[in-house]
Amino acid sequence: MKVDCIIVGFGLAGMAFAKELEENGKSFVVYEDDSQTSSNVAGGVYNPVILKRFTPVWQGQEQLEIALPFYTEIENKLGGVYDYKFSTYRVFKSVEEQNNWFSASDKPLLAPYMDTNIVRKSYRGIVSENGFGRLFHTGRIDTKELLEDYKQYLECSESIRYESFDYDAVKVLSNGVKYKETEAAxxxxxxxxxxxxxxxxxxLPMNEAKGELLTIHAPELEVDFLIKAAVFVLPLGKGLFKVGATFNWKDKTLKATEEGRKELLDKLETFIKVPYTVVEHSAGIRPTVKDRRPLVGVHSKHSSLCVLNGLGTRGVMIAPKVAKELYLHLFEGASLDPESNINRFLKK
Ligand SMILES: Cc1cc2nc3c(=O)[nH]c(=O)nc-3n(C[C@H](O)[C@H](O)[C@H](O)COP(=O)(O)OP(=O)(O)OC[C@H]3O[C@@H](n4cnc5c(N)ncnc54)[C@H](O)[C@@H]3O)c2cc1C
Structure with missing residues (x-):
């Protein structure tokens, strides 16, 4: 069999690249072995403002301009609903934080997203003595549902194989790669x-960070927006909320731990005061990079071997843009963004 591309891994990165190939009439086959879970467990939140310091996310606006139509196109293609739009309410810890919010909301990159009025309304079950800062144009992609539906779609054209990619079986040719019976550019x-x-x-210098998340059932918490305080509380509908997430740079397992659960619940109970039950607990490893930028590019010796990775904590927003950039680089000769290009790590 001959294809334009073999894609190894079908998380957000692999999915975004597959979509790019399909739209441009290129052939491909995907290998996926369920060894990683990040894209499946992710909160799926998109938000171009860093809520710790009220600063813009790197290329946040440009990423969203590509990502939002990208997910709408997938909804149209697969016939599902994956993009749930809502506001985000940041709980203010102090008056100083309110002041920082006001000064940030004047900045051109942040102004379209940050409400300049403090939300003083009180909501049953939420502790917030200093009110909330409201963000517009945020939301969540149901990544689990989207990836499941996309895999089914690829199964129809036999474009996905549920097996581990065997690195030892790769033969680099002068004009591409042979992998078992498949030749690819x-x-x-x-x-x-x-x-x-x-x-x-x-x-490549990955500095991965394990994260754990809980899903709780809290029927008395009547909010349809995301609440961000010590942790985020993300509405899923029907009284369900995702609560997350932890950051652990030592543990490399995909196991949901008792410590992770305790940390999340301790933080949750600092600002949520309603009865709840935990209905799910999951974990994944975020592919974060030392310099917090994606890993995009071509191997320094083998020009047919490429990487699309390093989406870190924001795969939902970044994946569509970097997939497009890599596609244009490989098939149309465009330059890669030097901040994402892996050749930034080549010894000079
Ligand atoms: C707890 C948590 C919460 C998060 N919340 C958010 C959020 O709210 N918003 C956001 O934007 N991002 C969030 N993220 C980050 C987001 O999940 C990542 O940025 C993104 O999922 C990374 O996607 P990926 O495709 O690069 O990697 P992965 O999702 O890890 O996908 C890689 C895929 O490759 C497969 N694979 C690996 N090796 C092989 C092999 N040899 N053969 C075959 N298949 C293979 C794996 O099984 C996996 O499916 C969160 C992450 C975690 C862990």
Whole structure:
């Protein structure tokens, strides 16, 4: 079999690249082995403002301009609903934080998203003595549902294989790659934290961060917006909320832990005062990079081996943009963004 591309991994990165290929009439086959869970467990939130310091997310606006139509196109293609739009309410800890919010909301990159009025309304079950700062144009992509539906769609054209990609079976040719019975112009590796097993790219400086999330049932919490305080509380409908997330730079397992659960519930109870039950607990490893920028590019010796990774804590917003950039680079000769290009790590 001959294809334009082999894609290894079908999280947000692999999915975004597959969509780019399909739209441009390129052929591909995906390998997916369920060894990583990040895209499946993610909160799926998109928000171009960093809520700790009230600063803009790197390229946030440009990413959203590509990402929002991207997810609408997938909804149209697959016939599902994945994009749930809502406001985000940041609980103010102090008057100083309110002042910081006001000064930030004047800045051109932040003004379209930040409400300049403090929300003083009180909501049953939420402790917020200093009110809330409201963000507009935020929301959540139901990544789990989207990826499940997309895989089913690919199954119809036999474009996905549920097996581990075997790095030892790769033969680099002068004009592409042979992998078992398949010849391809490119292999695009989108393995998330699984990249640490990849002999071609494991030297890239990933600084992965495990995260845990809970789903709670709290029927008395009657809000349809995301609340951000010590943790985020994200409305899923029917009294369900996702609560997250932890950051752990040591534990590399995908196990949901008792410590993670306790940390989340301790933080939750500092500002939510309604009865609840925990209905789900999940964990994944975020493919974060030392310099907090994506990993996009081509191997320094083998020009048919490529990487699309390092989406970090914001895969929902970043994936569509970097997938497009890599596609244009490989098939139309466009330059890569130097801030994402992996050649920034080449020894000079
Ligand atoms: C708890 C938590 C909460 C998060 N919340 C958010 C959020 O609210 N908003 C947001 O934007 N981002 C969030 N993220 C980050 C987001 O999940 C990541 O940025 C994104 O999912 C990374 O996507 P990826 O495709 O690069 O990696 P992954 O999702 O890890 O996908 C890699 C895929 O490759 C497969 N794979 C690996 N090796 C092989 C192999 N050898 N052969 C075959 N298949 C292989 C894996 O099984 C996996 O499916 C969160 C992450 C976590 C853990």
């Amino acid at each position: 490119y292999v695009v590796f989108c393995e998330g934290y699984g990249m640490h097993k990849n002999p071609y790219f494991s030297n």
